[in-house]
Amino acid sequence: MKEGNARLTLCFAQALWLASLVLATALATAEVSPTSEPMGDLGGKDCLVFEGAGTFSGEGIRSVLATQMQFHLRADPAALLSNYLLWLETTVAAGYQHAGFARVAVTATADRPGHRILVTVTEGACFKCGKVRITGLESPLAEQLRERLKAAADPGLVKQGGTFFYWPWWEGQPVQADHAGLSVMRSSVITALAELNRHNAEAEV
Known part of the structure; x- marks a missing residue:
């Protein structure tokens, strides 16, 4: 506690x-x-x-x-x-x-x-991170994006320099629902899509 x-x-x-x-x-x-x-x-x-x-x-x-x-x-x-x-x-x-x-x-x-x-x-309810749901993409690309974001949330990989953006989403942990947190996640989705050769994408989180 x-x-x-x-x-x-x-x-x-x-x-x-x-x-x-x-x-x-x-x-x-x-x-x-x-x-x-x-x-x-x-x-x-x-x-x-x-x-x-x-x-x-x-x-x-x-x-x-x-x-x-x-x-x-x-x-x-x-x-x-x-x-x-x-x-x-x-x-x-x-x-x-x-x-x-x-x-x-x-x-x-x-x-x-x-x-x-x-x-x-x-206060209201405390929202916790769950599974990442992706809409607006074909299934194969959505799965690639999901795996890329999952890797970016791995502290070990980040420490080794294996990722170039931050994805603050850990299942069971509180959602960073403030403006700054949501902006970081939105930017990370766009960066991940660019890595997957989907440039100039728009995203909402």
């Missing part, structure tokens, strides 16, 4: 890092509302209160968030509260999605009288 929790926490941390980079760019170009209020004294990680988080502890999520540079930038007293709340919702959701909770819902609200930021999580 401890090993499983450690793995899930690692997935969570990886997804938070990726989501932070994407969201930082989006927030940098977003229009600032003239009514947006500053963070003030709500930026400390101890102000974060999590409800509904069963798979990950509130303390665990706070600790991971506090390792992110974007957390400290968004939590600055002069930063915008609305941007901070959006960042929390997006990054916490991405962490859960990366650990298999594809339909997670996260809302963050400020409670100034209570001196806290309330983050409400509705």
